[in-house]
Each structure stands twice: as C-alpha cells, then as structure tokens.
Amino acid sequence: MTDRTITDPKATEAKTADPTRFLSHLELDQPDKTFLDSNELVINMGPQHPATHGVLRVILKLDGEQVLGTECVIGYLHRGVEKIAENRTYTMFNPYVDRMDYVAAVSNGLGYCEAVEKLLNIEAPPRAKYIRVILTELNRLASHQLWLGTHALDIGAMTPLFYTFRDREEILKIFEKYCGARLTTHAFRIGGCQYETYEGFERDVIKFLDFVPPKIDEYEELLTTNRIWLERTKNVGVISKADAIALGVTGPVLRASGVKWDLRKAQPYAAYSDFDFEIPIGANGDTYDRYTVRMEEMRQSLRIIRQAVERIPEGPIMAKVPKVMKPPVGEVYHSIEAPKGELGYFIVSDGSTQPYRVRVRPPSFVNLQALDIMVRGALVADVIAVIGTLDIVLGEVDR
Amino acid sequence: MLNYITSYLSSNTTPGQAGNVFWALVYIMVVFGGISVAVMAMNWLERKALAHFQIRLGPMRVGPHGLLQPIADAIKLMTKEDIVPAEADKFVFWIAPLIILCASFAVYIVVPFGPTHAITDLNIGILFMLGVSSLSVLGVVMAGWASNSHYPLIGALRSSAQMVSYEVAMGMAVVSAVLMTSLHGLGPYGVGVGTSGTGTLSMIGIVQAQQEQHVWFLFKFFPLGFIAFGIFAIAMVAETNRAPFDLPEAESELTAGFHTEYSGLRWSLFMLGEYAAMIAVSSIAVTLWLGGWYRPFPNTLTGETWDLVFSLFPGLTFLALAFIAFVGVARMPKHPYFRVQTIGLAGFGAVLALIGLILFAPPVRDRIQDIFWFVAKVAGFMYLYIWYRATFPRYRFDQLMKVGWKVLLPIGIGVLILTAILGVLL
C-alpha cells in the first residue's frame, strides 16, 4: 500500500486559518448591530434542530422575514467512510456502505456491489438481479414514505407521519425476514445475493402490493387537495430546468423541474430494462411538483415490484466470484437511481485486495447545493419546507 | 341571613342581577371549579383523540386508559424547577401568565349555562366577553418581552399580531349575529314588522331572541348566518393560537413562541389560560349561533313526549359513557399487574352510571337540561379543535395574516351588510 502522508503545505495552513472565513459575506464582523438597527439579521438554524433531518447547520441571512442568502455548514456526521474504504477489502467494505444513506440502505448496497462487479467484469445471475430489483424498489417505497411523513410534519400536518411509518413497518418486516436487519440491511453481495428468498417471500410481497395502494390514496387524501398544503407548497422553492441541470441535481428534484432523466431508463442496470414503468415528470419545479413526482414514483415502484415478483426466474443467486478479490488495475464509475437521486461510486483499484480510492457521489450532497437558489427571496418558514422537499440524509451528505 | 340565601332560590334571575352576593360567590366557585376540571379533561381528551387519529393509543399507563394522566402532568409541572432567565424583568415575567389567566377566566362571568344559570347577565355581555378576551394579547406581548431573548419576542409579536387581526373578523361576525336579535320574524326568513329596536347585547338575551324567533341564528337568513358562524369558527381558532394557525408556537419553526422561557407552573398557567380561552370562545359561538342552552328542535318537535325524549338525553349520555368504561374493563388484560387499573376503571364506570341514573330522576331532569345541552355543544367544539390539530398542516405567517385580513374581513363585512339589508326588508 502506498504511503499517503500529507506534505501539502496548504493543508497545515488550513488548520490555523480563521474558521469563519467562509462566512465573510455574511458580515459577522459587525457585532454592534442589534437586530433592529439594520434590516438584516443572521440567524443560525443550528445542528440541533427538529426540522433539519439530521445534523445540518444552515446560516440564514434574513431581511426581516425574507431570506437573502444561506450557507450550509456540513460535516457534523462525517465518519471518514471513504478513507475507511482504503483499508478494507472489497467485501469487508460492503456493510459500511449501508450507513451512508441509512434510510435507503439497500440502494447503497446495490450501487456498490454493481460497481465492484463492473470492476471485476462479472455479472450477477438473473435471479439475483430480480431479487435486487424487488428489494431496491421496496426500499424506494420505504424511503419515500419516510420522506412524506417527515416533510408533512415539518409543514405542520402531524398525522401522515404515523400513517407512513405504520405502512413502512410492513416493508421492514419483509427485510427482516429476508436478511435479518430492518434498517442497515447489507442485503447484497458482490456477485449476487447471499440469501435465497425465504419461504413465502413472494406471498408476502404480493400481500404487501395489495395492502399499500389504498394507503397511498389515504396519504393523498390528506394532503394533495388540502388548501393549506397547496398554499405551503405551490411556488415554494422553485428551481428551473436550467438551474437544476447546471447545479447537477438529480432524482425527483430534477424530474419535478421537467427534465426526463431517470437512470433506470437512461442507463438501465440490474434487470430494469425488463420492466415496464413510467417516469413521472413535473412542470414547475416547485415543492408541490416534487411531492406529486414522489407520490407517483411510489406507485410506479409498486408496478415494478409486481412485474418482478410475477416473473422472477429460477436459478443460482451468486455468480462465480473469486474468494480473494483482486480486481485488475483500473477505475470504474457506476451510478444507480437511488430514491434521492443519482448515487455514484467511483472505485479506483490498484490491483490489490483493498481499493485505492472509493469516492461516493451522494445525491443529497449535490442536491443540497440547490438550497441557496431555491430559498432566495422566500420566507423563513419556507426554508424548512425546502429542506424537507430536497429529501436529504445527512449520513450521505457527510459520509 | 338564611332569608337572604333562600330568597334567591325563588327568584328568576341570575345572582348578579338579583344582587345576591352569596349565591354569586357560589356560582363563581362552581364555574371556576368546573372550568378547571374541564381543562384537565380537555388535556386528556386531546392526547387520547390525537393519538387515535394517529393510530396510536395515547396515555395508557397512568390510571386506566390514562385517565389520571392530567393529574400526573399537573404534579410534574408544579414540582419542576422554576427557571427565570437571567436578565429578565422579574415583575413582568411573573405577571404575564397571570394576565392571560385572569383575562381568560374573567370571561366566564357572563357565559350563560341556562336562563338563570349565569353568574350575572351584563347588558353588554358580548361586548364584555370580546373586550376581556382581547386583554390576553397584553399577556402574550409581555411574556415575549420579559423573556429577554429575541426569539420569544418575535414569536410574541407575531402571535399578538395574529390575535389582533382575527379579533376584527370575529367582531364583524358577532355584530352580524347581534343584528339578528332585533328581528321579529319567525324562522330563517321570517317576515315580521321589521326590527323591534330591542336588540340586545346580553348573552341571555341573545339566546332568548333565538328562542323567540324559533330558529338558531346559524340558519337565520340562510346562508348568511352560516357564513357568519363560519367566519367566527375560523377566527376563534386563530384567536386562541391553535392549529392550523399555531405557527407562533410551532416547534419546527425558527421562533419557538412566547412561552419558551417559561417552565413548570408558569407554563402550565399558559396552557390553562389557552384551554380556558378555547372553551370561552366556543361558548360565545354556541350562544350566538347554536341556540345556547336550548335543546335541539325546540319549536318543530314540541310537546310533552318530545320534551320527555330530549330530557332523557343527559342520563343516556352518562349511561353510554359508563357502558364504554365497562367495555374497557372487559378488555383489560387479565394480568395481576392490571388489577388496580381494572378496579379503578370499573369504579369510574360505576360513578358515571350512578350519575346517569340520578339524571333520570324527574326533578333533576328538568333542571339539568339547559346546562347539559350547553355543555354538550361546547364539547362538540372542543372535539373540532382537536380534529383540526390532527388533520391540517400549518399556515405560514404571511398566509395566516392574508386569510385574516383579505379573506375573512371582507366576507364578514359583506355578511354584515347583507344581514342588515335583509333585516330591514324582511
């Protein structure tokens, strides 16, 4: 393994530099300004806040009630996952990946396993691909349900949270029966799946597919035509198509702004090309459109799962994978459509059992950049709504 | 002395009007105690009903089905450390919850539970109620200011701006109802000889006007009475800072509200004042539009038999509650851990059944009618409050103010003008 001591002089200088240097545009060097002397006010939505979905610090510069600019301070949940990857073998790193986006752990696992399979030039057998699709789509549904519950709670509707969590329980039960864990599932292995589907898996999934659509209708009934919900979400946090593409946001945020881009259709992976489903697109790019896009995505996920469960082929679930994995020297970038956007893995291999570098492209990290654009000119209460609608998970933003 | 006490019993007025200090004090004690118990019951009901809306159970441990939870909460709040912020103005910090409490409770002087069951009947009853409940705005502003931290101050200013805005809309709706008291005609569109000029602001007078006109003001000049009631119903939710207008006290927003810095007993005084204010404005709504203490259909379903049927309702209600309690007893787990709770719930059910049976006795039956119907209607409003809180998201502050000034006020003025025109024409 190469020695990687830091000899960059600028790096040491950074340790003694002023930590507020990135806040200079917020004029914090004028402490005598009381909040009524000028019109501008700098408020800190601190790392501990019920509505920032984790430890996110947002510094808002306000003019009265309107937001002039924001600054996100992240890193409170940084665990050095990418550095850890350099000291673990490829198989050993697999459980770490779930902990990044802990809400949709299965997708993280899928992305990583497929990236390493691409590096090793092996392909998972069809049955494994179908199992992967079923579990990933179930996880997409669970992630969107959690998003809906917390987003509604931030805007003030207390009840959808309990409804979505109740229904999410069924998905988590299936996960638990399959691989033993509810949240950080470690469901897949490099080359396929470790566990065969348990006795009654198809029956459980089909029962779930019949159970859920009326529940989604229930959530819609509470929110979609509710006048207060419409006033809180329409024309709030608008991001235009051009801005979305320029900032690199992906996922439902991009699709709500009118761009028809879904990696499941554009660069199909893991048997998605076998299935027939639609990509919901929004028109305005506001919070309401992101809401409708995600609701429709939930229904499309159900469609995919139904097709997958009906057509699941027999066969092995694990490809022929060497016991000691030493991928050839090279690099690979593989991205999948996680519930939050494009989740990408850039893995550089130097021929040894441990990767030289694993760089994760988390969707929430890139989407969070859009917060500033979306919130300029909006009111303080909208900041909360926009953070909710971006659907960020700090585990993935900070890694 | 004894004569003084018994002479009131044969009179036909409220103690205030009769000038009888002793009975006025008795009524005050009863109302004060009743409202305090009602606030505790409301606290329990809110937690249970909200939980059931959210597919949970709510408090189940403290007492059977959480019935003793309010008592536990009260004890907890009273024994909590009383934290006063360092630079806060001690006098104003102390007096702010008291002002809210006194303003909310002073309103009950004129609330009519029956034709003679009010502490007094001021002839400016409704004006007094609106005025005194507007004094709670002072308490809110002072609470926010005395906390010496600019988040509570912003929350308090917002909250008071909201309360003041919706008071205007409330006033418009109230004036529409008061206009209707001076009419002669019977029924919703009754044709009479115009106004009699004897419209009244007194609460008992308003209810009696509804009785004389044989219609609840809710249905008078339909849909005008209904719209006025709707405006008042929305404005009263905003006035008491409840969902969906509870942005100033929401936890997930930046400013955490005017009662952030209050802990323990002081905070419980705020909650007491808030629930008391909710019951007070609900009783205004019931008095003005829902016919006060009259039983449903007093003029269409008349006669001895209907009177008898409706007079059985109080007893039946308590018996139904006792039945529910006994069903709960039957469903309790048969584990020795739950024995005390089962016995407690069975005892509670027995007490309810006993009260129900007492309410069947004819002398009690005739007297309890008015109070029962009034309390039942107010209880319906309390349930509506909880239902709103469970269902609706919150309004943003500018949307809240927009609704108050740009929607409710013009509609209120329109209803007022139309009511006046119809009142003169018909």
Place this chain on the structure above:
Amino acid sequence: MEPIVQPGMQPIATTFFFYLLSGLTLLSGVLVITRKNPVHSALALIFGLLAQAGLYLMLYAPFVAGVQIILYAGGIMVLFLFVIMLVNIERSQKEEQFNKQWLVGVLAAIALGGLFILVYVKGKSLFPYRIAQPIENSNTQQIGVMLYGQYMFAFEIASLLLLVAIIGAVVMAKKRI
C-alpha cells in the same frame, strides 16, 4: 341625595367601590410617572384604564365601559407596548427620572389642583347630581340612536379620519407598494 337606581341593577357598596376604583386610578397615575422602566409605566396605565372602566360602570354607562376595555386597554395599550418594546430602552433607564425643574412642576400641579377644588366648592350646585336615566332604553341603545341619528355626520367624518390614518401608516411602513 341618592342616585336614581336603574330597575334590575342594584348597586352594592357604592362608596367602597368608588373609593377603591378611584384610588386605583390615582395610584396607577402616580406609578406611570415614577417608574423608570417604560414597560412598567405602560402596565400601570393599563390598570388605571381598567379601573376607569369600572368607574364608568358605576355611572351606569356599561357600553362606554366595555368600549374602554376593548379599545383603550386592549388596543391602544397593546400598541404602546409594541412601540416600547421595539425601541431601545436601556438608554432611557439610565437617564434621570425627573429633571431639574421638578419643583416648578409640583407648584403648577398644586395650583391646578387648587383651581379644581375651588371650582367644585363654588359651583357645587351647578353640577347635576342626579343622572337622568330614561327607563326603557339602555346606555347602548341611547348611544346608538344618538350616534347614527343626530351625530351621523360627525361619526362619518371621524371614521374617514381613521381611514386616512390607517392608510398613512401602511404607506409609511411599507417598503414597496
């Protein structure tokens, strides 16, 4: 001479309440000028206004008392408190409570008080001690009939003036129209 008693309303302990309410009003007046903290002064003024509403009640003018509570204590004093709380008050608390001319002020107040007492003593017989009360109508109806009948024009002018004040305030406070 006894004041006429309105049928249905029986006054209780008139003297006691009169002294209590007027004592409260006087005390609140003193507190308004002697408190250093402006918020305390405003609170004292609120108590004084409420006591005054009670005095109106004793004069058989319930409508005026109700309107006093709504408008003065509930509206105007809230406005006072808003302004006081938004203005930097630390400076005012450090200033002197009374300036150097307080002696002249006291002398002027004594002179004014003496004038009032003189007027009362000399002109006692001119003040109507009995309050003329029509038996059927109440205070509210009387005011309503007067205001919308005889004094309609003045009422409309006053409301127009208030409207102009509201629009002026909104225009001055708004940054963009």
